[in-house]
Amino acid sequence: MVITTSQGPLESLFNLYLYAAVIINIIVIGALVYAIFRFKHKPGAKEPADAPKAGVIPPVRGSARIGLILTAVLFLLFIPISIGTKDTVNFIEKPPAEESLIVNVVGQQYSWTFIYPNGVKTVNELIVPANKVVVLKVTSSDVFHNFYVPDFKIMADAIPQKTNVIWFKAVRTGSYKAHCNEICGVGHTFMKASVTVKDPQDFEKWYAGGV
Numbered sequence: 001m002v003i004t005t006s007q008g009p010l011e012s013l014f015n016l017y018l019y020a021a022v023i024i025n026i027i028v029i030g031a032l033v034y035a036i037f038r039f040k041h042k043p044g045a046k047e048p049a050d051a052p053k054a055g056v057i058p059p060v061r062g063s064a065r066i067g068l069i070l071t072a073v074l075f076l077l078f079i080p081i082s083i084g085t086k087d088t089v090n091f092i093e094k095p096p097a098e099e100s101l102i103v104n105v106v107g108q109q110y111s112w113t114f115i116y117p118n119g120v121k122t123v124n125e126l127i128v129p130a131n132k133v134v135v136l137k138v139t140s141s142d143v144f145h146n147f148y149v150p151d152f153k154i155m156a157d158a159i160p161q162k163t164n165v166i167w168f169k170a171v172r173t174g175s176y177k178a179h180c181n182e183i184c185g186v187g188h189t190f191m192k193a194s195v196t197v198k199d200p201q202d203f204e205k206w207y208a209g210g211v
């Protein structure tokens with residue numbers, strides 16, 4: 001389900017890591033299972049000449065060539081992952097140059113305050129228009145918190161005297177959950193907020209002082 005425009009790039013990066021992890025896992029577990037059966041001790045078999053002996057430095061084993069090839073393969077595998085990560089991180093960190101709504105988000109034990117450019121303040125309820133870039137400037141007035149909207153796949157640390165910027169552009173109206181994602185005290189679990197994405201006209205009505 002597509003809720004925000006930044007979800008696609010994030011999900012493809014996640015999938016890239018997932019596929020790489022699955023491929024590496026199959027190779028490693030495969031090699032392990034093969035070795036278990038192939039080199040199983042057979043009753044009556046003699047110890048190999050290069051078997052480790054207590055108190056003796058073992059002779060050099062294995063092949064430098066295979067080692068080099070495996071290193072090169074891993075290196076090649078990490079190139080697309082590194083490029084993909086860098087591109088996606090740049091995309092997520094830099095709000096697009098479009099008209100946007102900037103909301104200051106302040107975390108405090110144990111609630112979230114949202115402050116809009118016209119002075120409107122809400123507590124534990126972020127209301128935003130659909131199809132518009134929303135830039136969140138996240139900070140804290142006491143301890144470390146973290147503003148996290150799982151459905152949007154965005155989160156930012158809320159740190160006193162520091163402002164972290166995240167953005168999203170929701171394309172689907174509805175109500176979504178946000179919560180603190182950094183243990184911040186006994187009330188951490190209850191530090192929740194909702195994110196309501198309204199039709200642009202409905203949002204303007206609410207923003208101008210209606211409902």
Ligand SMILES: [Cu+2]
Nearest residue numbers: 145180184191
């Ligand atoms: Cu918190």
